[in-house]
Amino acid sequence: MSDSGTTPEERRSPLDAVHRAAGASFTDFAGWQMPVRYSSDLAEHRAVREHAGLFDLSHMAEISLIGPDSAAALDSALAGKLSAIAVGQAKYSLLLAEDGGIIDDLVVYRTGEDRFLVVANASNREVVAAELVARASGFETFVSDESDDIALVALQGPDARAVLLETPGFGVEGPGNDQEDFDLAIAELKYYRSFPATFEGEPVLVARTGYTGEDGFELYLAPEQAPKLWAALAETGGPRVVPCGLASRDTLRLEAGMPLYGHELGRGILPVQAGLGRVVSLAKEGDFVGRAAIERGPADGAPVLVGLTAEGRRAPRAGYEVYDGASADARRIGEITSGALSPTLGHPIAMAFVAPELAEPGTVLHVDVRGTRIPATVVALPFYTRAA
């Protein structure tokens, strides 16, 4: 036990009172007290797949870059070519270390010709902000950690769009600014795009992004506006909108084959090992942090990320060992990074780093589930894709 003098301050979301009133159970996540579930994580998971779920993601970190060199600074700081995206576009990217290891995964929104919003994991807020400040020095851009001034509410699921359009109070930023303009902007908003909107006259960045494998929206706004927005979406949605905790968010992203920092991604992992080679733009001109290491590639035999499915109901879980056979002398060839009994598919699913020669889909491996070896088959990711 650490003494109380060194215990970090417990952070609470601007929606904390709303969650407590709703009877949520809480979990500590990167020093934040966040809802893990409201009543049933399976019901919350199902709501997102079938209707819509409302998530409080205010713990996530937002770092802005403003200035004429912002795009050039990000090209040099991140793995992707951010200068290539248009205003209103978003891009999934990685912050790499010099040795090519993953410091964090990010979603970067281009919100203006000279400005970007970088969204990072809560647990990596300080390191991402510090790295961006350091890497942007020499560029004409101002890096600012806005995390304390930005709340994030996500509305995800097949009914998300309809609920967003029915919810009163939205407009677009600028002249006009009424519901009709907002409806038009939503109608034109493609996946991984955003636009500056208003809610009750206050700015909100509306983005068609998410981490669930469903269509949906992420809404960035001032913390003091968040409770009103949450209430409006919940009230308008009625039974179509279920508040969802982090437990369902984890099973949703796992089914969608999306990596989670600290599980599938980390400092000792090169993007290509995690199946994220496409996120690194080796074609972009100029140097970026990690480039030389990425060009060298991982060591021979470095493990690679695979999807695994099994029968029955016992799920492989993070940390469980993976073997090349069921016998006692089988070789240990990998480790589970995430796993669950898939609520949508009804069978166990997992992701694991395994020896590259055993990563072909169809390969049967064995997972040690608390002393029992269960067979699991390598499959291509994702496990779940929504119907078009």
Next chain:
Amino acid sequence: MTDVTALQYTEEHEWVKVEGDTAVIGITDYAAEKLGDVVYVDLPAAGTAVTAGTVVGEIESTKSVGELFAPIDGEVVEANQAVIDSPELVNSDPFGEGWLIKVKAPELPTLMTHAEYRAFVGE
């Protein structure tokens, strides 16, 4: 409805109901809530001898795995097939249809009372 004040409780968040020479065992609402949605239970078969304090089964939720401890020495006379088939009964009715095993015991236990257990979990 089960009268929860008539049950006995353990520090492993299990409840025990004495019926003649048999103890019915389940997990408490507190434990079920902490686990989240139960999706799989692994229970000892009838005839299995169990020793107090040892792990005899597993209760698995979407998020985690809980262990079932034998609260007493004895022999399992029945595992709840309804819960094996529908693990969600542990959440929906932890003190009733969500019971887990029945153990025939030579000596029935004296464990925590309901009031003592509530104090133990800080309620």
